Amino acid sequence: MLKPLGDRIVIEQVEEEEQTASGIVLPDSAKEKPQEGKVIAVGNGRVTENGERVAPEVKEGDAIIFSKYAGTEVKYNEKEYLILRESDVLAVVG
Amino acid sequence: MLKPLGDRIVIEQVEEEEQTASGIVLPDSAKEKPQEGKVIAVGNGRVTENGERVAPEVKEGDAIIFSKYAGTEVKYNEKEYLILRESDVLAVVG
Amino acid sequence: MLKPLGDRIVIEQVEEEEQTASGIVLPDSAKEKPQEGKVIAVGNGRVTENGERVAPEVKEGDAIIFSKYAGTEVKYNEKEYLILRESDVLAVVG
Amino acid sequence: MLKPLGDRIVIEQVEEEEQTASGIVLPDSAKEKPQEGKVIAVGNGRVTENGERVAPEVKEGDAIIFSKYAGTEVKYNEKEYLILRESDVLAVVG
Amino acid sequence: MLKPLGDRIVIEQVEEEEQTASGIVLPDSAKEKPQEGKVIAVGNGRVTENGERVAPEVKEGDAIIFSKYAGTEVKYNEKEYLILRESDVLAVVG
Amino acid sequence: MLKPLGDRIVIEQVEEEEQTASGIVLPDSAKEKPQEGKVIAVGNGRVTENGERVAPEVKEGDAIIFSKYAGTEVKYNEKEYLILRESDVLAVVG
Amino acid sequence: MLKPLGDRIVIEQVEEEEQTASGIVLPDSAKEKPQEGKVIAVGNGRVTENGERVAPEVKEGDAIIFSKYAGTEVKYNEKEYLILRESDVLAVVG
Numbered sequence: 001m002l003k004p005l006g007d008r009i010v011i012e013q014v015e016e017e018e019q020t021a022s023g024i025v026l027p028d029s030a031k032e033k034p035q036e037g038k039v040i041a042v043g044n045g046r047v048t049e050n051g052e053r054v055a056p057e058v059k060e061g062d063a064i065i066f067s068k069y070a071g072t073e074v075k076y077n078e079k080e081y082l083i084l085r086e087s088d089v090l091a092v093v094g
Numbered sequence: 095m096l097k098p099l100g101d102r103i104v105i106e107q108v109e110e111e112e113q114t115a116s117g118i119v120l121p122d123s124a125k126e127k128p129q130e131g132k133v134i135a136v137g138n139g140r141v142t143e144n145g146e147r148v149a150p151e152v153k154e155g156d157a158i159i160f161s162k163y164a165g166t167e168v169k170y171n172e173k174e175y176l177i178l179r180e181s182d183v184l185a186v187v188g
Numbered sequence: 189m190l191k192p193l194g195d196r197i198v199i200e201q202v203e204e205e206e207q208t209a210s211g212i213v214l215p216d217s218a219k220e221k222p223q224e225g226k227v228i229a230v231g232n233g234r235v236t237e238n239g240e241r242v243a244p245e246v247k248e249g250d251a252i253i254f255s256k257y258a259g260t261e262v263k264y265n266e267k268e269y270l271i272l273r274e275s276d277v278l279a280v281v282g
Numbered sequence: 283m284l285k286p287l288g289d290r291i292v293i294e295q296v297e298e299e300e301q302t303a304s305g306i307v308l309p310d311s312a313k314e315k316p317q318e319g320k321v322i323a324v325g326n327g328r329v330t331e332n333g334e335r336v337a338p339e340v341k342e343g344d345a346i347i348f349s350k351y352a353g354t355e356v357k358y359n360e361k362e363y364l365i366l367r368e369s370d371v372l373a374v375v376g
Numbered sequence: 377m378l379k380p381l382g383d384r385i386v387i388e389q390v391e392e393e394e395q396t397a398s399g400i401v402l403p404d405s406a407k408e409k410p411q412e413g414k415v416i417a418v419g420n421g422r423v424t425e426n427g428e429r430v431a432p433e434v435k436e437g438d439a440i441i442f443s444k445y446a447g448t449e450v451k452y453n454e455k456e457y458l459i460l461r462e463s464d465v466l467a468v469v470g
Numbered sequence: 471m472l473k474p475l476g477d478r479i480v481i482e483q484v485e486e487e488e489q490t491a492s493g494i495v496l497p498d499s500a501k502e503k504p505q506e507g508k509v510i511a512v513g514n515g516r517v518t519e520n521g522e523r524v525a526p527e528v529k530e531g532d533a534i535i536f537s538k539y540a541g542t543e544v545k546y547n548e549k550e551y552l553i554l555r556e557s558d559v560l561a562v563v564g
Numbered sequence: 565m566l567k568p569l570g571d572r573i574v575i576e577q578v579e580e581e582e583q584t585a586s587g588i589v590l591p592d593s594a595k596e597k598p599q600e601g602k603v604i605a606v607g608n609g610r611v612t613e614n615g616e617r618v619a620p621e622v623k624e625g626d627a628i629i630f631s632k633y634a635g636t637e638v639k640y641n642e643k644e645y646l647i648l649r650e651s652d653v654l655a656v657v658g
Contacts, residue, residue, distance in 0.1 A: 002441075003468040005433050010467065034166050034177075041467075044433065049237070049613070051428035052145035057099050057138065065096075065168060072410050072466060074441060083410075083441075083466045090166060090177045091104065091135075092097040128260050128271075143331070143425070146239035151193050151232065159190075159262060184260060184271045185198065185229075186191045222354050222365075237519070240333035245287050245326065253284075253356060253365075278354060278365045279292065279323075280285045316542050316553075331613070334521035339475050339514065347472075347544060347553075372542060372553045373480065373511075374473045378629075380655045381621050417655075420621065425519070427616035448598050448654060450629060459598075459629075459654045504636050504647075522615035527569050527608065535566075535638060560636060560647045561574065561605075562567045 002076055007046035007086045009058060010074075011037035011066070034065045034090055040081060056086050063093040096170055101140035101180045103152060104168075105131035105160070128159045128184055134175060150180050157187040190264055195234035195274045197246060198262070199225035199254070222253045222278055228269060244274050251281040284358055289328035289368045291340060292356075293319035293348070316347045316372055322363060338368050345375040378452055383422035383462045385434060386450070387413035387442070410441045410466055416457060432462050439469040472546055477516035477556045479528060480544070481507035481536070504535045504560055510551060526556050533563040566640055571610035571650045573622060574638070575601035575630070598629045598654055604645060620650050627657040 002010045014036040039062040045054045058064060070088035074081045096104045108130040133156040139148045152158060164182035168175045190198045202224040227250040233242045246252060258276035262269045284292045296318040321344040327336045340346060352370035356363045378386045390412040415438040421430045434440060446464035450457045472480045484506040509532040515524045528534060540558035544551045566574045578600040603626040609618045622628060634652035638645045 001470060003470070005462070005465050005467060008466060034168055047424065047430045048141065048145045049143035049425035050145045051424045051426045051430065054141045054145065067166065072443065074410055074466070076469070086099070089099050090102060090168070091099060093170070094095060094097070128262055142235065142239045143237040144239045148235045148239065161260065180193070183193050184196060184262070185193060187264070188189060188191065222356055236329065236333045237331035238333045242329045242333065255354065274287070277287050278290060278356070279287060281358070282283060282285070316544055330517065330521045331519040332521045336517045336521065349542065368475070371475050372478060372544070373475060375546070376471060376473070378655045378657060381650070381653050384654060386655065423612065423618045425613040427612045427614050427618065448631065450598055450654070452657070504638055518611065518615045519613040520615045524611045524615065537636065556569070559569050560572060560638070561569060563640070564565060564567070 002041055002074065002081065002083075004041055004043040004083055006043050007054075007056065008043045008083055009039055009056070009086055009089070010041040010081050010083055011039050011064065011071075013037050013080070013082050014063075035068055036063065036065050036093070037082065037084075038063055043086075045086075058086060058089055058092060064089045065091050065093060096135055096168065096175065096177075098135055098137040098177055100137050101148075101150065102137045102177050103133055103150070103180055103183070104135040104175050104177055105133050105158065105165075107131045107174070107176050108157075129162055130157065130159050130187070131176065131178075132157055137180075139180075152180060152183055152186060158183045159185050159187060190229055190262065190269065190271075192229055192231040192271055194231050195242075195244065196231045196271055197227055197244070197274055197277070198229040198269050198271055199227050199252065199259075201225045201268070201270050202251075223256055224251065224253050224281070225270065225272075226251055231274075233274075246274060246277055246280060252277045253279050253281060284323055284356065284363065284365075286323055286325040286365055288325050289336075289338065290325045290365055291321055291338070291368055291371070292323040292363050292365055293321050293346065293353075295319045295362070295364050296345075317350055318345065318347050318375070319364065319366075320345055325368075327368075340368060340371055340374060346371045347373050347375060378417055378450065378457065378459075380417055380419040380459055382419050383430075383432065384419045384459055385415055385432070385462055385465070386417040386457050386459055387415050387440065387447075389413045389456070389458050390439075411444055412439065412441050412469070413458065413460075414439055419462075421462075434462060434465055434468060440465045441467050441469060472511055472544065472551065472553075474511055474513040474553055476513050477524075477526065478513045478553055479509055479526070479556055479559070480511040480551050480553055481509050481534065481541075483507045483550070483552050484533075505538055506533065506535050506563070507552065507554075508533055513556075515556075528556060528559055528562060534559045535561050535563060566605055566638065566645065566647075568605055568607040568647055570607050571618075571620065572607045572647055573603055573620070573650055573653070574605040574645050574647055575603050575628065575635075577601045577644070577646050578627075599632055600627065600629050600657070601646065601648075602627055607650075609650075622650060622653055622656060628653045629655050629657060 045056045067088045071082040071084040136150050139150045161182045165176040165178040230244050233244045255276045259270040259272040327338045349370045353364040353366040418432050421432045443464045447458040447460040512526050515526045537558045541552040541554040609620045631652045635646040635648040
């Protein structure tokens with residue numbers, strides 16, 4: 001099991017289709033498109049300068065969208081995960 | 095449904111007419127012009143270093159103006175949205 | 189109506205005469221000269237890290253001077269406004 | 283009257299003699315030399331992240347020295363003033 | 377014994393196999409891959425601006441993964457260690 | 471009299487001999503060497519974000535060493551002083 | 565005596581052997597190697613934004629390792645010292 005620290009979370013990335021049937025990539029706009037993932041594990045949350053721990057807003061099993069280049073890839077038990085900070089999560093989908 | 099995290103909000107962008115009848119763009123000044131949008135969903139608000147959550151000032155349905163290059167484009171159920179931080183919102187129109 | 193958020197204010201800019209009778213611009217010094225404006229609307233104020241909202245010092249109708257390149261231009265009901273942060277206001281005139 | 287905001291103050295700059303009798307500028311050292319001024323008006327002071335306002339240490343009429351390139355020039359009722367932050371004031375002379 | 381200060385920890389790095397049988401390095405992606413280590417000693421934790429010390433989340437003996445270029449190499453009693461800040465630890469494995 | 475503001479102090483710089491008898495400068499190392507001074511006046515101390523004023527650790531008459539390029543030169547009553555922040559003081563000698 | 569201010573400490577640097585018998589420097593890796601020292605004097609500790617002073621973790625006589633390029637060299641009574649911030653200390657050895 002991977003137990004992320006502080007405000008970090010572990011997710012499985014969900015690959016999106018970005019190609020047309022003919023295989024051509026069709027960018028929608030110049031703006032950065034976010035990625036989708038599923039939350040696998042959640043840290044205890046960050047500690048504020050007041051010494052209080054902030055409970056994370058996401059929970060295991062949540063489908064999320066997150067900033068494209070955020071996070072660090074981790075391979076664990078032959079599977080690929082991504083470790084993000086909760087602040088890289090834009091929204092929960094559901 | 096998209097549930098934004100922390101001080102984030104989900105909006106639908108409102109396209110403004112920026113061209114004259116003949117199709118020529120007429121910039122008003124060199125300063126950056128803000129964009130308009132409608133608030134679709136609102137996060138729980140940011141948490142201060144004192145550990146308190148700050149209630150957002152905007153609410154669902156508000157018409158807002160926001161900084162031009164702020165936010166991340168998201169496509170959800172075939173519709174385009176923009177996820178902003180509340181601090182990118184300049185004013186509520188109404 | 190435009191309701192600015194947080195520590196933002198909406199102002200109408202007051203144009204100053206910067207030319208001599210013959211139309212020549214006479215810069216007084218190399219230092220940046222501030223601008224004048226009239227306060228149209230005031231936000232609720234910023235929230236400190238202690239979770240307290242700080243009441244703005246300016247109020248509707250105040251004549252102010254502010255940093256030259258501060259703010260964002262907004263057109264609303266065919267009129268031009270400027271949205272500033274209160275921290276861009278140097279002084280109230282009166 | 284000019285009422286500065288927050289931790290700002292309004293001063294009249296005092297010109298110092300920097301030339302010898304023959305008109306040659308004699309720099310004393312490569313280090314930046316500060317300027318002198320007289321305090322005309324004082325703001326209410328800055329607000330800390332605890333939500334408390336910090337009473338300014340300078341008061342109207344104080345003679346001060348301040349960092350050379352600090353502040354913004356303002357012309358008001360045909361007179362030139364300088365608006366500084368109190369943190370640009372190095373010392374009170376007297 | 378090495379007793380790390382504040383939010384620092386001492387770890388032994390665990391070398392991962394990164395080569396195929398034929399000795400060719402096979403990078404999985406362009407993203408930075410984290411490293412593995414075992415916690416040898418833990419500091420007392422950082423002190424917040426409230427003056428409270430935050431208890432570390434990791435403990436001696438924990439297997440961790442951490443950011444690749446984090447930390448400082450230390451040789452002590454003929455053995456190599458790495459001193460990290462706890463914030464460089466991504467997750468505890470176990 | 472010069473009364474420094476906040477966490478500032480006024481010092482008289484003590485010139486150190488840096489040359490050999492033959493007048494050749496002998497730098498000891500590539501690292502920056504600090505300077506010596508005598509404290510002439512002390513400010514009231516900085517105000518923390520909690521709104522509390524921190525009493526300075528140095529006092530009038532203290533011999534101090536400070537970072538070489540810190541501070542602002544001030545000439546007052548024909549004498550040269552240096553205004554530093556207390557945080558530029560490395561140690562009190564005595 | 566040298567009394568360091570705030571979170572500063574005074575140390576004597578311990579020179580390490582970095583050469584082989586034949587005099588050739590054998591760098592172990594490209595990573596920065598820390599230095600060793602002995603604590604001679606300890607400041608009162610830093611003051612947090614809450615106005616509380618944080619007691620230092622190191623004490624006189626401690627053997628420490630610290631970041632290579634940290635600190636300022638000071639010569640006092642013909643001896644060389646180094647003044648560091650406690651945050652530059654990686655670990656106490658003992």
